[in-house]
Amino acid sequence: MRQFRYERQLLSADDLHRWLEFRGLDVECWLDYIRGVTLSAEEAAEEADVEEREIGHATWAHAVCSRTLERVGVRLAAHLAVADASSLPVVQAPLDADELDSLEVAYAGFSRGIDDTEARRELERRQVEWTRVEVRQVSCEDEQVIREVALCVRTDGRPLDDVVIDAGIPIEWRRLELQQVDDPLRGKLLGARVGELIGPLTRGSDHVLVEVLEKHLPSFDEPELAQRARACAFERALQGEVAERVCFDELP
Known part of the structure; x- marks a missing residue:
């Protein structure tokens, strides 16, 4: 409530x-x-x-x-904006079945009109946030323990796996996109080389070390990312039409 x-x-x-x-x-x-x-x-x-x-x-x-009604209204506004951009005849409320069908046809046509050039631009805009990394992470509330682990890896050249076994702390493997990572770790991961050990960093009551295993820049050659880029390009174009053609009333 x-x-x-x-x-x-x-x-x-x-x-x-x-x-x-x-x-x-x-x-x-x-x-x-x-x-x-x-x-x-x-x-x-x-x-x-x-x-x-x-x-x-x-x-x-x-x-x-x-807010279901609110979401329906926003979706209808988007359909009307696309219809106006497509020079369809102006429709008046209440809409009949034929007019709703026309709006859906225009909406589908607008979606198909987003070509891969726009999608590639969208992927370029999201190079950082869609960059994927694979890491191993260790954390401990005792900062001195984490510093000793880092020292053993960096100075003695020991594998992280061996050191954490001796230290009695778990190691966690993760695969994620940079958009899922909070600063300051995001910035450090962006500039890190494969094999680099990052930290210690403070996260809440824990102290953290992160080892970078792999980094993958987003590529349009990957079908899943290409589809995401197309969807984002469509949403960007759609919101542009809505912003230009729709005025929402401020409700109390």
């Missing part, structure tokens, strides 16, 4: 009442929604015997409070 209000900046009771009233809801409907999303499956089944009118009210409350 508190999270719901904070996410929508409904910090006072008056704010909440105005928000609900504008959307045709009241506090009781809102509380029913909150209760509904916290019910277990068994509890929900026990309360399934309700009147059709109540179902209608509950459906509207859920659509509004869960």
Whole structure:
């Protein structure tokens, strides 16, 4: 309940009442929604015997409070922006089935119009965040232990595996993209060479060493990355059309 209000900046009771009233809801409907999303499956089944009118009210409350209606509106706005960019005849609400079909056709055509040149540019923009690394990581709350491990590897030339066995601490292997890594480790991984040992770094109460095993720059020759780049290029183009052609009302 508190999270719901904070996410929508409904910090006072008056704010909440105005928000609900504008959307045709009241506090009781809102509380029913909150209760509904916290019910277990068994509890929900026990309360399934309700009147059709109540179902209608509950459906509207859920659509509004869960932001499903908001997401549908944003998606419809994107379809309308694409339709306008494609010079389709202006449509007026409420939309009939034929008009909705036309919007979907225009949307699909817009998606197909994003060529690989744009997708390659998108991949270039994301070179850093999509760079993949394979690492081995050791962590310990005792900073002195981690410093001794680093010293044994760097000065004595001992393999990290052997040192951590002697130190009695676990070693973790990870494969990730740089966008999944927080600073300052992200910056250090970006500039690190394969085989380099990074750290000690502080992460919460732990002290961490990271050994770089492999680094892979993103390539359009990889089908999965090419598809991701196409999807991102489409989303960028779509948001550009929405920003240029759609004006969203500020709702209370």
